[in-house]
Amino acid sequence: xxxxxxxxxxxxxxxxxxxxxxxxxxxxxxxxxxxxxxxxxxxxxxxxxxxxxxxxxxxxxxxxxxxxxxxxxxxxxxxxxxxxxxxxxxxxxxxxxxxxxxxxxxxxxx
Amino acid sequence: xxxxxxxxxxxxxxxxxxxxxxxxxxxxxxxxxxxxxxxxxxxxxxxxxxxxxxxxxxxxxxxxxxxxxxxxxxxxxxxxxxxxxxxxxxxxxxxxxxxxxxxxxxxxxxxxxx
Numbered sequence: 369x370x371x372x373x374x375x376x377x378x379x380x381x382x383x384x385x386x387x388x389x390x391x392x393x394x395x396x397x398x399x400x401x402x403x404x405x406x407x408x409x410x411x412x413x414x415x416x417x418x419x420x421x422x423x424x425x426x427x428x429x430x431x432x433x434x435x436x437x438x439x440x441x442x443x444x445x446x447x448x449x450x451x452x453x454x455x456x457x458x459x460x461x462x463x464x465x466x467x468x469x470x471x472x473x474x475x476x477x478x
Numbered sequence: 479x480x481x482x483x484x485x486x487x488x489x490x491x492x493x494x495x496x497x498x499x500x501x502x503x504x505x506x507x508x509x510x511x512x513x514x515x516x517x518x519x520x521x522x523x524x525x526x527x528x529x530x531x532x533x534x535x536x537x538x539x540x541x542x543x544x545x546x547x548x549x550x551x552x553x554x555x556x557x558x559x560x561x562x563x564x565x566x567x568x569x570x571x572x573x574x575x576x577x578x579x580x581x582x583x584x585x586x587x588x589x590x591x592x
Contacts, residue, residue, distance in 0.1 A: 411569055412569065414580050414582070461581075466581055468523075470519065471519075
């Protein structure tokens, strides 16, 4: 079946550090891949997405590349800020639903 | 251009009472999804509805939970005879087509059962 596995948190980094949050997936067919972010007390917001192999999604300095050969969609940012502290969810979309990973909590220290 | 609206934002119920959670999808969206998020956990899919139809309810508990999305008005998630274990954040999302596009999430309803 379809599933998403992402690295467990919490991840704690200093401001301006490089961020990687790993995400791998198992899917039949050709899913879309997403990263969502949830700030404290809020709902999820789409951060970026990719709809086919080798696509790169990017937004707010975050990037992720759809790698079919490694079934991965790792999230990266070159220089994190305190305001990036949140929970990040990797997800895959099939015909009728989105399947979410368990989320990775990110803490950025000033 | 209003996003997905959910109300109430916070709901407190005593054990045995009923909880009704409402979701108005984004304008033009006809697909609605409900998710439950327990503290420190990810999102669990509950149900997927289109107007007047339940498409997938594989994540819904067999008893006490029901959902509808009538032709007019918001989608409703109804929990009868609530128990403490129902305390969670319930999120609604909507999409204009299938999940190949994206789902837009509401702010959630935080249910507390005393």
